Amino acid sequence: MRQLIRNNIAIRSSLALLGVSLVIGIFFSLASYVYFFDDEQKHTISTMQDLLNSAENTASIACYLSDKNLANEVVNGISKNNVVSKVTIHSGKTMLAVSQKTSIPTSFELPFAFKHYPDFISREIFSPFNPREKVCTVNMEINQATVNKNSTDKALFIVELLLFQNLLIASVLSLIVFVFFTRPIKIISDRLHALSPQKGELLKHPENNKENELGRLVNDVNQIIADLVSSLDEEKNLRLQHALEERKFQTFFENAETGIFKMNCKGELLSYNQALTRMLNIATDDGAPSAALLELISGQELRLHLMIDAALNESRVVSEDFCIEPGRLKEKKWINIVLHAAENDLLQGLINDITERKYKEEAAQQLAITDHLTGLNNRLGLERKLAHLMKENAHGHPSPFFLLLIDLDKFKEVNDTYGHKAGDMVLIYFSNVLTSILRKTDFIARLGGDEFVVLLCDMSDQEKAIEIAGKIITEACRPIDIGHGISASTGASIGINYASGDSFSADKLLAETDLAMYEAKQSGRSAYAIARYETSPDQPQSI
Template identity: 45%
Template structure:
């Protein structure tokens, strides 16, 4: 029964309607019962008053004459009325008549559960003389028959209560029938159809007869409209799925055959998906275990992991597409290669990456940059190269990586005569010879540049001893002033005037320190050339 109440609208609605009907019917039946009891008691009192009025003249004669027989006759007549239990006629302390009915105590006890009071309230009326309306001759007292009154009340109240309960039950049954036929049965029919409905087939619900224009008909129409839309959506989804499968196959072909390395990686740097180009660009064997392939990118960028993780964090947090160029060494024997790496977020915790080999472009850029900063005759750096190097050296001092350096400004003595007398080709040979002397004398960490003509500049990095700087300058002077015999037999003699200045401050001015070295060099020129001089501030 409980299962039916939980699963069936018919049983649940019938149970609720019947329960409400019984509750309301019981309430009104009890109310009617009590109301009828009150009315019947009032009617009984009215009837006893009417009886007294009927026998009032006879009683007044009996009392006036003090005729006990006549009073008894009046009493017997009144006792014949079912509403009267006892009669008492008395004048002062004398009783003319006193009669009562015998009642069964058991019946009285049974009837006492009704709301009629257990103790009867007698009806008393004064009787006046038949000759003088103001002269009181006696009193008559009627005690109501409570048992009879209770029986009357009980019969009428029960009858009305049964009628009300029957009416409530009939109304409840009518409501249940209406709910069943008009609401529940059409809904059950629609539910059964929905249970077996296959939307992709396009079959729609049948409209229940008689519900074409009401809410149930509207519900069926809405469901059929949803079914129609669902069929269209399923058809569109099917077409999109077919297109997606075709596109996925095309993408898979492109993915597998692309020259660009394509991969997916976690924010930790672990590669979770890749194509063949990714393995080729990183020189990874396809038969390598999966765990080693997953870490191939971070291993190839060993020493540059910080840049990689900064890219990953920025691309993830700022939702940006980022790119960086990385120089790596791959293969056996190791080969230097430049890779252009692009990172872009695709979902939570996963990024898409692209790898492109830009070694040729980077090599071309490096060659172009090298040509831009290299003197084409001597192979040393030119003025632009010196500017870049002095800027870099300044940054190194600011970081504390370099404590100080010596700057040597060199001008070749008698070089102009060589050029004028033997020609520019011979002058070029002399410049190349001098460059060879300088590069052989300097340390690998030192720097030399040709500023133009026969003017050179040297940077002795991370050097504090002035004696060491003087020693290097003297070696250059000694080797430069030695006689040079060219291939054509010409013997050339030149010299070198060198100005030296020491730089230890991070905020030095490039032009100022060159001026200091230039002042020292011209001091040598004035004093006889082919020597060195240290700038004194």
């Protein structure tokens, strides 16, 4: 029963209305009972007073004449009222008349302890001829039990009417609430309980409630159902799309030729695909953090950590090229690492093998700085070499060297006499001479035409530089076979300059050496001259 009351709003609302009506009815019924009981008591006393007033004149005459018969008529008349139990008329100590009912109603006990009401009324009777002369006294006893019973009966009747009225009103209100509110709500609840919103089912409007608040409630519920169905369909489509994308990504992740990985802020690999495993020749991903990448780029870890900081703190994609030294790998490789920030201080990235591209770039750079005829460095190669040496000196890593500027003598005559092909053969021959005489650590460049430059690296001994210059001149003076039994004769004029460990200017160094070479040519060719410089090598010599 409790469960039924708890789960049924119609029963709960009806019981609530009846309970409230009953409480209110009881309260007002009690108030009405007290009021009407008190009013009936007052009315009874007032009636007794009126009864005495009507018999007062007759009693006055009877007492004045001492007429007992008339006095008996007075008391008998008063005794006819059912609330009077005894009436007496006294004239002094003489009893003129008395009337007492023999059958007294059974005493009636009040249900409540009300205030006390008088049960005895006394009236002094004066002479009909002298209003100041007292002739007798009329005493009247009230049957209080009868009065209480009459008062209670009347009050209870009123209470019963009030209670009935409240119950009737409560019942009608309960019926109204049931018909107009709880019943439609229950219908909506039952339909909603049996509804399958995922199938797109909608609520039907309760009868005669389409345009009111309940109808609007049903419309709102139907709108929510429609939105829910739309959201479910959209979510279903998104899940399917997500599953497809996830499968595509997994396929891409597993079969891509690009290395894909996830990394923590320490540079440790957390997960990676098979392509990265093959590319770096590392162990298959077992789920544990791996320092394999850090080991492979040993000595370059700072660059990787700078990339990680930039990706996490600046929220941007960073990319760097790294050279992986031989170790676990069979050969030297170049890789490009791309990093971008993910969630929880983690990073995602890509690794591509750019070894072939790097080799092509190096080949292109080498081609850009190589003389296509002799295979030596060209003017651009010389400029880069001097710039590198200047940078090393500026950073506190001095590397002293001698610069030899060489110009072939009689080369123009060879070209003019035997043609450019013969001239090319002479240039090739002389480049081979330089390569055979100089060390592998030395630098050789052809600046164009018949002009060559040699850098004797890490050398500060001027005598040694002069000795090398002498060998070059000797070899340059030997006859050169240019075919068909023809030999070409050339020579070499050399300017020698020295660059110490201090900073230097490449343009100034070349200009000074060029002047020295010009002096060598002016001295009769196939000779060398030393440039004038302020800082001399270990064994200074001037021309």
